[in-house]
Amino acid sequence: MKLFVLGGSGLLGYRIAELAAREHETFFTYNYRPATIENTTGLKLDKCDRARTLEAIGKVKPDVVIDTAAQHNVDYCETHKEEAWKVNVEGTKNVVDGCRQVGAKMVFLSTDYVFDGTKECYSEQDKPNPINYYGKTKLEAENLLENAGIPIVVARTSVIYGWNPSEIAGLKSSSGKSVNFVIWALGKLKAKEEIRAVTDQYSSPTLADNLAEILLTMASSNKQGVYHTAGRSCLNRYDFTLKIAGTFGFDNTLIKPVTSEAFKQAARRPMRCCLDVSRTERTFNVKLLDAESGLAVMKTQAKDVGW
Numbered sequence: 001m002k003l004f005v006l007g008g009s010g011l012l013g014y015r016i017a018e019l020a021a022r023e024h025e026t027f028f029t030y031n032y033r034p035a036t037i038e039n040t041t042g043l044k045l046d047k048c049d050r051a052r053t054l055e056a057i058g059k060v061k062p063d064v065v066i067d068t069a070a071q072h073n074v075d076y077c078e079t080h081k082e083e084a085w086k087v088n089v090e091g092t093k094n095v096v097d098g099c100r101q102v103g104a105k106m107v108f109l110s111t112d113y114v115f116d117g118t119k120e121c122y123s124e125q126d127k128p129n130p131i132n133y134y135g136k137t138k139l140e141a142e143n144l145l146e147n148a149g150i151p152i153v154v155a156r157t158s159v160i161y162g163w164n165p166s167e168i169a170g171l172k173s174s175s176g177k178s179v180n181f182v183i184w185a186l187g188k189l190k191a192k193e194e195i196r197a198v199t200d201q202y203s204s205p206t207l208a209d210n211l212a213e214i215l216l217t218m219a220s221s222n223k224q225g226v227y228h229t230a231g232r233s234c235l236n237r238y239d240f241t242l243k244i245a246g247t248f249g250f251d252n253t254l255i256k257p258v259t260s261e262a263f264k265q266a267a268r269r270p271m272r273c274c275l276d277v278s279r280t281e282r283t284f285n286v287k288l289l290d291a292e293s294g295l296a297v298m299k300t301q302a303k304d305v306g307w
Contacts, residue, residue: 001023001024001025001062001063001064001219001220002024002025002027002061002062002063002064002067002278003017003020003024003025003026003027003062003063003064003066003117003216003219004023004026004027004028004029004056004057004060004062004064004065004066004104005017005026005028005029005065005066006047006065006066006067006068006069006095007028007031007046007067007068007069007070008027008028008029008030008035008037008040008042009029009030009031009032009033009034009035010068010069010164011070011160011161011162011164011180011208012068012109012160012208012211012212013028013066013069014035014037014207015162015164015209015211015212016038016066016212016215016216017037017070018037018038018040018070018212019209019212019213019216020040020216021037021038021039021040021116022039022084026039026040026041027040027041027042027043027060027062028040028042028043029042029043029044029045029047029056029069030042030043030045031044031045031046031069031307035165039178043056043060044144046091046097047067047069047087047091047092048086048087048090048091048092048094048177049094050094050097052090053094053095054094054097054101055097055123056098056099057095057098057101057102057104057163058098058102060246061102061104061243061264062102062104063104063105063173064104064105064106064107064219064220065095065098065099065104065105065106065284066103066106066107066109066215066219067092067095067106067107067108067109069084069087069091069108070087070088070091070092070109070138071084071087071088071137072134072296073131073134074113074134074267074269075265075266075267077132077133077134077137077267078132078133078134078266078267079131079188080262084133084134084137085137085140088134088137088138088140088141089141089144092108092141092144092145093141093144093228093269094149094304096145096150097143099148100148100149100150103150104150105128105150105151105152105153105219106145106148106150106151106152106153107152107153107155107218107219108141108145108152108153108154108155108214109155109157109215110138110139110141110142110154110155110157110226111134111135111156111157111158112139112157112158112203112204112230112270112273112274112275113132113134113135113138113270113273114128114129114130114135114138114139114142115128115129115130115135115185115270115273116129116130116131116270116271117131117269117270117271117272117273118271118272119272120274121160121229121234121274121275121276122228122273122274122275122276123278123279124225124227124228124275128142131268131270132207132268132269134267136271139189142154142166142226142271147272149225151222152224152225153165153218153219153223153224153225153226153227154162154225154226154227155211155215155218155227155228155229156216156226156227156228156229156230156275157206157228157229157275158203158205158230158231158273158274158275159203159204159205159206159230159231159240159297160180160202160206160207160208160211161180161181161182161183161205161206161207161208161294161299162182162207162208162209162294162298163183163298163302163305163307164180164183164208176270178304180208180229180300181205181237181240182244182295182298183207184244184267185244186244186248186250186307188204189245189248189250189251189254190242190250192254193254194243194254194255194256195241195254195255195256196258196262196263197236197237197238197240197241197255197256197257198236198237198238198257198258198259198260198262198263199236199238199239199257199259200223200236200259200260200271201236201237201238201260201269201270201271201272202230202234202235202271202272202273202274203230203234203235203237203273204232204233204234204273204274204275205230205233205240205291205294206229206230206231206276206294206306207231207289207293207294207295207298208290209282209295209297210226210231210288210289210294210297211229211284214229214280214286214288215229217284217286218284221284223283223284227279227283227284228275228276228277228279228280229275229280229288230274230275230276230277230288231288231289231290231294232277232288232289232290232293233290233291233292234272234274235291236289238255238257238258240291241255241294242255243291243292244257244295247292247295247296247298247299248295250251250300265306275305277295
């Protein structure tokens with residue numbers, strides 16, 4: 001299988017390309033942050049550039065494109081709607097059209113934020129109802145794929161975490177906001193700084209390594225459709241942060257429980273956006289990890305990344 005991973009310098013894209021290169025001919029893209037991944041070919045690409053995107057996909061002629069590239073910052077999307085739409089919708093359309101021209105399957109990363117957070121747990125059969133602009137752009141992209149006329153998989157996920165070489169600097173500075181939540185929390189805890197974590201927002205934290213394995217299984221399968229691909233745990237950020245501290249041996253008294261009202265955020269957050277992954281596990285014969293298991297995997301990798 002020839003694989004083309006968009007967003008290869010991000011946490012998930014990096015993990016997918018790194019894992020795929022063991023068995024498949026793998027290409028990846030980066031935009032602002034160059035990345036080096038062994039046994040792969042990297043290309044600088046902004047998927048908003050339609051001509052370059054069509055050219056790149058046409059040149060590589062992949063069997064499958066996995067698109068992880070997006071504007072993920074929820075508050076930024078709320079205050080920069082034109083840019084968010086350009087990346088998350090128009091950019092995705094460029095990729096869809098590129099896949100159509102070469103007959104490639106497309107695996108698209110979506111989000112739990114397509115839901116409004118008013119239900120205990122969401123299955124693929126539940127009707128989306130996003131309450132922030134980020135969620136709206138991702139749902140619009142899902143709709144594009146549904147009518148694309150190509151083989152597609154939409155993989156909805158939640159709070160991706162794990163080690164990424166381009167984010168390790170976050171361990172040395174607790175101020176980095178471009179790092180994933182676990183690395184950010186570890187930086188704060190290592191510096192003995194207080195963390196305020198909300199008790200009223202629930203999600204399903206997802207280990208990037210685990211998700212990468214499942215996405216590659218989906219990429220090589222002939223199955224299509226929308227699937228939930230998130231961690232098995234449903235917990236709030238406060239409890240998740242306590243688990244991070246416990247796994248890595250930090251003082252959990254630094255972690256203070258607060259409600260969402262303590263933060264002035266531009267975008268509304270769904271209060272309970274946990275995903276039911278049973279259909280994905282059953283369909284693809286895979287296992288999604290709970291938070292404890294995912295953090296334990298990160299701990300075993302800590303020495304390898306210089307932690």
